[in-house]
Amino acid sequence: MSAARPLTWRMFASSRGITIGLALLFAFYGAAQVVGYRATYPTVADRIGLTASFGNSPALRLFYGEPRNLLTTQGYAAWRVGGTLALLVALFGIVLSVRDLRGEEDSGRMEVVLAGLTTRRGVLTCGWLAAALGMAVVCLSLFVTLVVTRLPVGGSAYLSLVLTLCGLCFVAIGSVVSQVMPTRRSAYSVAMPVFGVLFLLRVAADTRSGLGWLRWTTPLGWAEEAHPFTGSRPAALIPSILLIVTLGTIAALLVTRRDVGTGILQVRDRAEPHLRLMSSPAAQTVRIESLTLASWVIGVGAMAFVIGSLATSFSEASFPASLRQELHKLGLTNLVTPTGYLAFVMLIFALIISLGMAQQVGAARREEADQRLETLLAVPLSRIRWLGGRIGLAVALALALSIEAGLLAWAGAWVAGGDVPLGGLIEAGLNCAPAALLFLGLSVLAFGFTPRIASFAGYGLIAAAFAWDVVGDVVSAPTWALDLSPFRHLGLVPVHAFPFRAAAIMTAIGVVTAGAGAAGFRRRDQEGP
Amino acid sequence: MPTSTQPTDDIAVRATALTKHYGRTHALEALDLAVRRGEVYGFLGPNGAGKTTTIRLTLGLHRPTSGTVEVFGIDAWADPVAAHRRLAYVSGEPALWPSLTVAETLEFLGRLRQGRHRDRTYEQVLLDRFQLETDRKVRSLSKGNRQKVQLVAALSAQADLLLLDEPTSGLDPLMEVAFRNTIGEAKAGGATVFLSSHILSEVESLCDRVGILRDGRLVDEGTLDQLRHLAFQTVEGTFAGPPPDVSHVPGVQHVAVDGGTLRVEVSGDLAPLLQALSSQDIVTLRTREPSLEEIFLHHYTGQAE
Numbered sequence: 001m002s003a004a005r006p007l008t009w010r011m012f013a014s015s016r017g018i019t020i021g022l023a024l025l026f027a028f029y030g031a032a033q034v035v036g037y038r039a040t041y042p043t044v045a046d047r048i049g050l051t052a053s054f055g056n057s058p059a060l061r062l063f064y065g066e067p068r069n070l071l072t073t074q075g076y077a078a079w080r081v082g083g084t085l086a087l088l089v090a091l092f093g094i095v096l097s098v099r100d101l102r103g104e105e106d107s108g109r110m111e112v113v114l115a116g117l118t119t120r121r122g123v124l125t126c127g128w129l130a131a132a133l134g135m136a137v138v139c140l141s142l143f144v145t146l147v148v149t150r151l152p153v154g155g156s157a158y159l160s161l162v163l164t165l166c167g168l169c170f171v172a173i174g175s176v177v178s179q180v181m182p183t184r185r186s187a188y189s190v191a192m193p194v195f196g197v198l199f200l201l202r203v204a205a206d207t208r209s210g211l212g213w214l215r216w217t218t219p220l221g222w223a224e225e226a227h228p229f230t231g232s233r234p235a236a237l238i239p240s241i242l243l244i245v246t247l248g249t250i251a252a253l254l255v256t257r258r259d260v261g262t263g264i265l266q267v268r269d270r271a272e273p274h275l276r277l278m279s280s281p282a283a284q285t286v287r288i289e290s291l292t293l294a295s296w297v298i299g300v301g302a303m304a305f306v307i308g309s310l311a312t313s314f315s316e317a318s319f320p321a322s323l324r325q326e327l328h329k330l331g332l333t334n335l336v337t338p339t340g341y342l343a344f345v346m347l348i349f350a351l352i353i354s355l356g357m358a359q360q361v362g363a364a365r366r367e368e369a370d371q372r373l374e375t376l377l378a379v380p381l382s383r384i385r386w387l388g389g390r391i392g393l394a395v396a397l398a399l400a401l402s403i404e405a406g407l408l409a410w411a412g413a414w415v416a417g418g419d420v421p422l423g424g425l426i427e428a429g430l431n432c433a434p435a436a437l438l439f440l441g442l443s444v445l446a447f448g449f450t451p452r453i454a455s456f457a458g459y460g461l462i463a464a465a466f467a468w469d470v471v472g473d474v475v476s477a478p479t480w481a482l483d484l485s486p487f488r489h490l491g492l493v494p495v496h497a498f499p500f501r502a503a504a505i506m507t508a509i510g511v512v513t514a515g516a517g518a519a520g521f522r523r524r525d526q527e528g529p
Numbered sequence: 530m531p532t533s534t535q536p537t538d539d540i541a542v543r544a545t546a547l548t549k550h551y552g553r554t555h556a557l558e559a560l561d562l563a564v565r566r567g568e569v570y571g572f573l574g575p576n577g578a579g580k581t582t583t584i585r586l587t588l589g590l591h592r593p594t595s596g597t598v599e600v601f602g603i604d605a606w607a608d609p610v611a612a613h614r615r616l617a618y619v620s621g622e623p624a625l626w627p628s629l630t631v632a633e634t635l636e637f638l639g640r641l642r643q644g645r646h647r648d649r650t651y652e653q654v655l656l657d658r659f660q661l662e663t664d665r666k667v668r669s670l671s672k673g674n675r676q677k678v679q680l681v682a683a684l685s686a687q688a689d690l691l692l693l694d695e696p697t698s699g700l701d702p703l704m705e706v707a708f709r710n711t712i713g714e715a716k717a718g719g720a721t722v723f724l725s726s727h728i729l730s731e732v733e734s735l736c737d738r739v740g741i742l743r744d745g746r747l748v749d750e751g752t753l754d755q756l757r758h759l760a761f762q763t764v765e766g767t768f769a770g771p772p773p774d775v776s777h778v779p780g781v782q783h784v785a786v787d788g789g790t791l792r793v794e795v796s797g798d799l800a801p802l803l804q805a806l807s808s809q810d811i812v813t814l815r816t817r818e819p820s821l822e823e824i825f826l827h828h829y830t831g832q833a834e
Binding site: 274279280380382525 | 588629662
């Protein structure tokens, strides 16, 4: 198949922005964790202290998984690096496969390819190869970083392999979903909840005693069970390989049993007219994006509910004395209560809702790139009114998700028999909104001046800020540098008072940058793809 | 038409020294253009000549590098909303929302026009004429059918100016006839039509005046008669003996000799050529005005060499 190489390359190159961004993030994050660990915990005593304190914190297990050995740099890297990056490779796998295998068809470009000598299975294979290549680049970047920071070559390669396989599991999931669902949007709205469920299974396994076996039900758990750097267990990779082969076979069977341009499930060609949500561009956006918006609402709600229900297992007695002491020193006594735990964990929603803002600006940009905006702006509709509608919708989404996160975290705790304050948790939820509004403003600014990279800039800034917040401490960066990350300015609400000043400043920056972005958008050419 | 009560300038679209550069690409160079109110203006040019750029500037979607373009005296870049109240647009690449049906799309675009009256009766006439099924989702429509949706939306908006960018590139010949009839109706109703096209027969049958664009410059403009007159004529003669050599005669080009038959194109005054031809024994002599296609090809092939 002579067409295979250019097609694979084309698909790989179309995702080069996100691939390079992620490769840099992996290198930066991996290096910072390893170097930071050595600097912060130089002696065995320090490391025993770490194991007894933060290593046992369920709040951290939520994100990093179960620590196996925090006495060595390798064990720490396996936990902090492997645990977090497994989530990122999973999301990356879904994005790559849906882009290559559904997005390309949705755009109509695949018809041109399939009219040539390439078969459907050929296109599928090229999509897989391109996704595997992207995954390999990202994991290779981590491998090189770990080796450069003087971790053993064999173990570093094994950790990178574990992450690659984990990512490929989600490529396989995405490739089956892409055969079944008829559009890019509907493919995401199925694949992302699948990821959510698999993530929650891992969370339950890592944070609740007696549920450890649940790790075997999710590719994210298999990556943990492979025990990178801590007595490797390659047998735990077998389920990943079996899943990839099985789902790959299913996708290859399905691809020849459907029409090109649609999925096994088909959208209806006809419908009775529904004239609701037609009165303005913003209303029409709600209608067009309803599936995406619903995914955000359901995803954030489910996650908040689960996090809330986990909070009840917290009481002062369940924390080791050493952790209590450390928290006392930090003035965080209240953190060892369910409310304190939620105050800490709720901060993750600041990240998630910020990503939602970047997604919304990305959707606005897609409207322009696909030239539907040209159709809109040719009627008497001002650019500012159109963009204002999109921004207004994003702000409403940010506020709704923030309040929802607080409300459902409270509901989860309440259902599990906990006693946490409803008002306080809604405050904790709203505490996430200013950072999201700040990133919304920055994304709009990018859209106004550099539309072609707006989406990349939005996600990139959020990822960089979050990574800096996580690793900045570990590398002992100066305070002013740490303060650059908006995530640093979120208070531990409701344990501490709502940080009105920081919230006002972040919101103000969001408003100013969005305004500047709108002014740029008003004065620039409409830009196609 | 509602605007006939509003006496303004006689010009619907006026471009003044309109220039647009995209980086190093010079898409449009100092274009001067005036489309008169009520006329059908054909805008001709091959791919990449700058037709779509002109239309995007007229819509205020892109910003002129220099120069201005006005729609009924309103600056298209400075006040696009006011300009758009007077016009309706059909793009060559119909970009609509795949999940909406035809009826929903028309409703949405209609509501965005707010105060502007949407003629639902005429809309139904057009839907029947173009054989559009309103319950079909845009996703399931062919390019030609999506183009028809745009045409129906634009034509039922009762706009004073129709900006049409290769509006029939996806239509079949039957629909092409329906399109021509519809444009005739719009003109009869007093609308101005700016039709960018490279379908010459369409322009020839519809347009009052024609502008020919090449490499971002207007190289010729006028009514069809003017273009024919100004351009060149084909002169064909048969001779008893060998035809005379006329290649040095002023205004003569494209000389073709086939036995006793001579065919030349001549622009400007015919007298020097006739004088040269009469030096030999003429059997027959015919002159013919060029078709629009010949004028068009003349502008492109003739000067490109």
